[in-house]
Amino acid sequence: MPRPGRRDHIIEVAIELFCENGFHATGVDTIMRTAGVSKKTLYNHFRSKDELILASLQQHDGVFRNNFMRSVEQLADTPRERLLAIFDSARTWFDGQNFFGCMFVNVIGEYSDPTNPVREVSRNFKQMLRRYIYELSRQAGAENPDELADEIAILLEGAIVTAQVSGTSGGAKTAKRIAAQLLDTHLPK
Amino acid sequence: MPRPGRRDHIIEVAIELFCENGFHATGVDTIMRTAGVSKKTLYNHFRSKDELILASLQQHDGVFRNNFMRSVEQLADTPRERLLAIFDSARTWFDGQNFFGCMFVNVIGEYSDPTNPVREVSRNFKQMLRRYIYELSRQAGAENPDELADEIAILLEGAIVTAQVSGTSGGAKTAKRIAAQLLDTHLPK
DNA sequence: ATAGAGATAAACAGATCGGTTTCCTTTTTC
DNA sequence: GAAAAAGGAAACCGATCTGTTTATCTCTAT
Numbered sequence: 049m050p051r052p053g054r055r056d057h058i059i060e061v062a063i064e065l066f067c068e069n070g071f072h073a074t075g076v077d078t079i080m081r082t083a084g085v086s087k088k089t090l091y092n093h094f095r096s097k098d099e100l101i102l103a104s105l106q107q108h109d110g111v112f113r114n115n116f117m118r119s120v121e122q123l124a125d126t127p128r129e130r131l132l133a134i135f136d137s138a139r140t141w142f143d144g145q146n147f148f149g150c151m152f153v154n155v156i157g158e159y160s161d162p163t164n165p166v167r168e169v170s171r172n173f174k175q176m177l178r179r180y181i182y183e184l185s186r187q188a189g190a191e192n193p194d195e196l197a198d199e200i201a202i203l204l205e206g207a208i209v210t211a212q213v214s215g216t217s218g219g220a221k222t223a224k225r226i227a228a229q230l231l232d233t234h235l236p237k
Numbered sequence: 238m239p240r241p242g243r244r245d246h247i248i249e250v251a252i253e254l255f256c257e258n259g260f261h262a263t264g265v266d267t268i269m270r271t272a273g274v275s276k277k278t279l280y281n282h283f284r285s286k287d288e289l290i291l292a293s294l295q296q297h298d299g300v301f302r303n304n305f306m307r308s309v310e311q312l313a314d315t316p317r318e319r320l321l322a323i324f325d326s327a328r329t330w331f332d333g334q335n336f337f338g339c340m341f342v343n344v345i346g347e348y349s350d351p352t353n354p355v356r357e358v359s360r361n362f363k364q365m366l367r368r369y370i371y372e373l374s375r376q377a378g379a380e381n382p383d384e385l386a387d388e389i390a391i392l393l394e395g396a397i398v399t400a401q402v403s404g405t406s407g408g409a410k411t412a413k414r415i416a417a418q419l420l421d422t423h424l425p426k
Numbered sequence: 427a428t429a430g431a432g433a434t435a436a437a438c439a440g441a442t443c444g445g446t447t448t449c450c451t452t453t454t455t456c
Numbered sequence: 457g458a459a460a461a462a463g464g465a466a467a468c469c470g471a472t473c474t475g476t477t478t479a480t481c482t483c484t485a486t
Contacts (some may be wrong), residue, residue, distance in 0.1 A: 054432095054433095057269070068349050069347075069441090070261060070346060070348075070350060071346060072259060072262045072347070073261045075472070075473065075474080076473080076474060076475080077472085077473085078473090081315035084436090085433085086433065086434045086435065087434095087435090087436095087474095087475080087476090088432090088434075088476085088477090089432080089433060089434080091474095091475065091476080092432080092433090096400035096475080097473095097474065097475090101374040103293075141262065148346075148349050149342075149345070149346060149349075150398075153338075153342070153401070153402060154346035154347075154400055154427095154460080156254040156338070156402055157259060157337075157342070157343035157346045157401075158258075158259040158261070158262060158343075158346070158347065158403060159259075159345070159377055160257050160258060160259075160337050162404065169403060170402055171403060172347070173406075174399075174402050174403065175418060183382045195411075195414075196406070198407075199415055200413055201399070202392065202396060202399055202408055202411055202412055202415070203391065203395055203397045203415075205392060205393070205394070205395040205399050206390075206391035206392055206393070206395030206396075206397070206398075207341055207395075208393055208398075209339075209394045209395075209397075209398050210363075210390070210394050212342070212345060212346075213342060213359055213360060213363050214343070214360060215351065215360075215361070216371070218387075219387070219391055222384075222387045222388055222391055223391055225384075226388050226389070226391070226392075226415065226419065229418065229419070230418070232417065232435075233418065243462095243463090264442070264443065265443080265444060265445080266442080266444090267441085274463085274464085275463060275464045275465065275466095276444095276445080276446090276465090276466095277446090277447090277462090277463070277464075277465090278462075278464080280444095280445070280446080281462075281463085285444080285445080286443095286445090358450080365452065381484090383481055
């Protein structure tokens with residue numbers, strides 16, 4: 049049995065490197081050296097680099113999900129306010145040290161084959177986010193929560209990629225301003 | 238002197254390969270083989286792969302700019318209608334055969350170093366797009382064209398990345414719906 | 427204490443990477 | 457038509473890639 053914690057540590061290191069430098073550009077040697085682990089150990093935990101990529105994406109899915117939702121829920125109490133707090137959470141994410149855009153968007157840019165499993169993982173992640181927004185919309189009393197969820201989700205995506213390209217987090221405020229307007233039309237007064 | 242047209246052809250091929258398979262994953266050998274050109278010729282036109290990447294981005298900037306703006310201007314006549322037509326043009330782009338997201342976003346996902354010249358090229362491209370939207374907003378009589386331009390730009394970014402991840406173009410309609418609402422508030426009745 | 431699993435460092439394999447060079451042919455130019 | 461430039465095919469370079477193997481060491485469980 050492998051020693052506990054090692055696998056998670058490798059994944060943790062891999063996520064950072066993949067986010068910062070990309071997937072093809074990050075070699076197995078770099079990951080193993082950064083993690084302070086031998087190559088045999090790495091390949092004892094993961095059959096291939098592709099499997100490590102997949103495991104990293106799935107781990108990041110869970111971690112990001114928890115952090116983001118907890119952040120939103122700490123910033124606001126009502127569903128309506130939380131829909132807006134999404135963009136405040138995003139803003140602090142953008143301003144953080146290790147912001148390199150959305151890992152799931154970045155990975156898709158490197159693997160365009162529709163049958164590549166990373167694409168399904170990325171789709172699932174975005175669907176999860178959208179479902180979260182949908183639940184908030186429903187709880188907030190939106191007349192058409194599906195429409196509102198699609199709209200907020202697009203705003204969030206736009207803010208993320210704008211922050212990634214521009215290197216500033218100003219887009220979060222713009223997106224929040226639009227979102228506030230959308231809430232006024234979708235939510236009962 | 239190099240034979241005319243060769244350089245452009247290499248760039249054309251490189252753009253397609255970079256968009257479809259990414260930048261690190263696309264080797265010089267693949268580009269040269271696909272372009273039907275010898276390696277010597279390729280390196281006669283470009284000092285390095287990095288220079289070819291840069292030239293490809295700059296070429297794509299020009300081509301995309303022309304195609305996109307022409308498409309928008311053919312779809313609508315008034316500035317206000319053109320602001321909405323942006324999302325119709327985007328939609329046909331998404332539905333096209335060779336849609337792999339925005340090349341300038343994809344390249345940034347692979348090169349995070351802020352001093353890398355590809356980042357400046359990408360920033361410039363996005364600023365150009367935003368300026369175009371700003372001009373339309375101003376011509377349409379927006380009270381605050383800067384705000385409106387920022388908003389439309391974020392909607393466009395969100396639609397692009399949503400289409401890339403989901404593999405569908407439905408986000409374009411959602412973004413257009415939001416844009417229409419924004420125009421109602423920013424533009425005089 | 428000892429057997430066995432897990433870990434390490436390192437060499438190794440075969441392929442591919444970006445880039446250069448060589449030799450020869452084709453094209454342009456005067 | 458001849459000199460000069462450009463292109464093509466392929467060998468070649470050193471480095472790096474993913475992945476395997478070997479030999480040695482260090483835990484841990486009985």
